[in-house]
Amino acid sequence: MKGLNPLIFIMFFITLQKVAGIVEKPTEGNNNTNESEIAVQNNIIFHYDFSDLSSYNRQTTTENNKTINDLSGNNNYGTVRNISKVYFDSEQNAMFFNGKNDEDATGISINNLNYVSGPSDQLESFTIQARIKAKSESTNHPSDERIILSFDRSAVFRLAIGSDAENGAQGKIVFGFTNEDGSQTSYNPNQSIDLRDDQWHDIAVQFKSNTENGIKFFIDGDLIYSDPNSYKPIGGHNENETPRYGNIGNGSEMESATGTTNPDNMFFGWIQSVKFSSILEIDTDNDGIVNSNDICPNTLQNENADAQGCGESQIDTDRDGVPDINDDCPNTSQSENADNKGCGESQIDSDSDGTPDVIDNCPDTPNPNQEDHDNDGIGDVCDPDPKIVFSTSIISEDAEIGTLAGSVEVTSPNGSEITSIDFEGYGFLALENIYEIRLIDSLDFEEKEIYPFTITAKTELGETVVEGGLEVQDIPNKSFTANYSVAIFDTPDISNSDAARSDERYHNPFNRGVGKWKIRKKVSGGADAHLFAIKSEPPTTRKSDEESEGYLAFINPPDFNNPQDHNQDNIYEVEVTFINLEDGAIEVPVPVTQFQLQVPEGATSALELQSRLALPDDDSDGDGVPDIVDNSPVVFNPDQADEDGDGVGDVSDDSDHDGVWNPQDECPNTPLGVKVDAFGCEIFYLPSDNFNVYKTERCVDNHSIGIEFENISHSYTINVSGAIEHSEVFNEGLWIITNLSSGQYNICLGVEGINSSEFERCFEIQLNDPTPLSVYSNDTDLTASADDNLDSVKFEMAGGSVYNIEHNGITTQTSRSSHSLALRKGLNTVRITADQECQGVFEKQYFNSESIAYTPNPFEDELLIYVGGQDQNILVEIFSTAGKLISSDYYKLNESNRNISVNTSNYKMGSYLFKVNSDTVKKSFMAIKK
Structure with missing residues (x-):
């Protein structure tokens, strides 16, 4: 056939049935009744399916009923040849090929499709699929070859089970072909399944030229072999035997559609379908959708597939694994696992109350309104909670x-x-x-x-x-709301800026006798209310028996350079409400302090909130103005003079905020925050932390006193009295006086040029001599001269805060008064001191001896002495009871021999003193000579 696209594919196609996603063989006797008009299918060259009524009518094969329709729509129909050997088997729903023996002019010839040799019709890539059932009985063909499809004229290609060219290929898929390199045969020599097993199998082969692994073999949907070689296109060689026609079930030497068959190695078994395609894709389930695009690879043949390859029984809209026809919940989220009804966790409603189990507060008992009185997540109908x-x-x-x-x-x-x-x-x-x-x-x-x-x-x-x-x-309580303005001033250049707390400077000394009333203060408003709180603080400088009335305090101390007030002008605005806590009482709490305040940066408290209760007609100061409207309710002020208009009468106003009211203030323009006298005039002042006075107690007559000065811009007078008398002027940062004896010292500090009545600070210091060191140990009688065992010594010490214990040159320090010391074998030297050696020194030596043993006692001519430890040179001295040295000898010992033999044969009868000495041994004993 001239003009055919040179990219030709030959495919044997096997129709599959699919059940629950498992590839299965169609039942024998499939009664497919699809008789719809055949349309042209792209990429398919021919397609025969003998189980499909559109391809064959499934009636008995006769001379008048032997045409096979091409399902591809290309009209490459087939013709059954020799109906006694090839015929439709209704039980198997397939064509039976009786190829037990060689049979000439048999098979199903392919009409209207032929090729010529040479480059014009060469085959570069294709797919062949077939569904077959080979009988297990052997044939008489060479190597039991059973041809499925061949275009053998000019030796183009042949697909078979077994091969007459390969002795070991029986029962295996074999693909033979010819190209310009000659004849080729490809198969999997290790194929495990023998297709001659009386079972239905889907087989396929794919061919792609000029590609490694270009030939692939499939059985029942599984890739069983990839030929690693690369082959040139099939039929690219020039031959005179053209054109070439194909044949199903037997060899082909046909130059016409019904020409000569050869070789006659006819198929022995059943063939249900054959498909030859020009694409390298397999459509396993024959639903018209190739596998790579088929999301339902097992579509039943009696179902029409959609564009995704799914039949009616497979369409799964929500892709939850349950087909729509069985899916109770067709909209399951892909993020959930569905049950066998197709419902995800968020859709299962076990009690059918309309609320999914995952959010149902009672999933097994209907609770449609989800009542849950105690909000514990368990619905009332199943909640044991009352x-x-x-x-x-x-x-x-x-x-x-x-x-x-x-x-x-x-x-x-x-x-x-x-x-x-x-x-x-x-x-x-x-x-x-x-x-x-x-x-x-x-x-x-x-x-x-x-x-x-x-x-x-x-x-x-x-x-x-x-x-x-x-x-x-509420039963309404009388109250009064006061507006306070709190200005913050900087203090870097004022040496006495902490002279007095702001809350002390504004204290009203005339507000007495109000403790029996309960008045609550609360921050109730103002642009900067959120920066304030009411706190209780006891007075620290004012001596008074009056109970503290509460303080207006900053939550965070103010910073002059980083104001936090609403307009950042360093003036904080706050309202405080004074409430009479006696319900129904008519007395009004009236504030008695200033409302405009000046506070140094860093201050925590701004004002003690003093107030007093007043009846509507009360006039505490007798000035004719009721307290509740009096601008100075506790100080006589009949004309209500208020020069600066701040709401506080002049008689109790403090314009320069120095703590002295204007009428008594002789210096009305005192700088903010400085220390003043009773007349409001600035006096010299240094903060308490300007001086740091300390003492150092050492040995007798070796004590010292030191003073650190923070501000060294002044010259200071130092007057010492008591155990010694000493005076001097000093202008540096550190002053020290040394070599002092114990006793009491009074030191007064002043500033040169400043009268002591205006400024002087005095300190009293007591110097004490150190306590002598005392040491007690539990070994009073065990010294270096003793010969008893001593493994440890416990010391009880007094007189120091720290003790230095030196043992054989190694020092340990402890602050505890009790200390135990483990002694090594041999001589131990102990030295103990306290904080200072002038407190005394404890020194002592201890000998911790290795043990010895001796035998016999009484002895005769020999006494054996065992010496413990590892010393090698041992001195043994023997004395009479009168103290006379009788014998003194050294003995050499080693680790394996620790025994000394003393020859006593010349000794007279009586008692003897034996002394054994070495580096780690100091022992003595009495023994008797018989």
């Missing part, structure tokens, strides 16, 4: 003790018995008569606007805890 419902009234703060404030109802939704009900009212409320909430103490709106309570109810299996609150109705 249900608590309470109600409360709004109670006036003057209500009597015992007043009914509310009620409680406890039930068990699932019917469990209520075992206990506990009520915690925190000392103000109690549960009486089981379900009544009553007052057991007085309420105060100013203390708490809502009084909390907790109810705990239990069943045998559950517990519920709820919290509530009793709202208190």
